[in-house]
Amino acid sequence: MQIAVIAIQGNISEHINSAQSTLLAMDIQATVIPVRRSGIIPSCSAIILPGGESTTLGRLMEQKGIDTEIKKAASSGIPIMGTCAGLVLLAKDGGEQVRRTGQKLLGLMDISVDRNAFGRQRESFEVPIEMPILKSPYNAVFIRAPAITRIGPDIEILARFETYMVAVKQGNIIGLAFHPELTDDQRIHHYFFSLL
Ligand code: GLN
Secondary structure: OEEEEEOOOOOHHHHHHHHHHHHHHOOOOOEEEEEOOOOOHHHOOEEEEOOOOHHHHHHHHHHHOHHHHHHHHHHOOOOEEEEOHHHHHHEEEOHHHHHHHOOOOOOOEEEEEEOOOOOHHHOEEEEEEOOOOOOOOEEEEEEOOOEEEEEOOOOEEEEEEOOEEEEEEEOOEEEEOOOHHHOOOOHHHHHHHOOO
């Protein structure tokens, strides 16, 4: 089995390491592949879309033809996880900033997001959040994070922080405003790979 980590820009090595160690701990035989070009995703069983800069990521994925491959893979039902900028790319609607700049999104989740929702004073922070899918609080790392401001009827809320939704699921697609690859806590990756 092959797991794709989109490796165009952002927290790539951290995601690869977290995925590899979680798969090992779960005793799942799989190779984690950094994906920089088209032609690899069709043979992968799950896709991780790391954080970074969603404008750049979206543009480069389109140039390389990776965006259409991800959309096709999503319609086949394989698990996909987007974190931070990856969450922005998964959204159908990116709010005012995305509309103004004409930024390209994959539009795979029926949600609206607000990029950089937490503002300058709180660009980066770590906070314990409650997640119904986990038995105890999870320390979430937010870095210039987006927030989810609207959800459609098929969306399950996995976590909230203050007035925002910060983790959601739609079928086999998970979107997180925070960075599970930046902590040693593997529970989110574990949950993701349990969807395989
Ligand atoms: N603020 C970035 C964006 O909207 C995301 C930040 C991140 O992925 N850490 O693209």
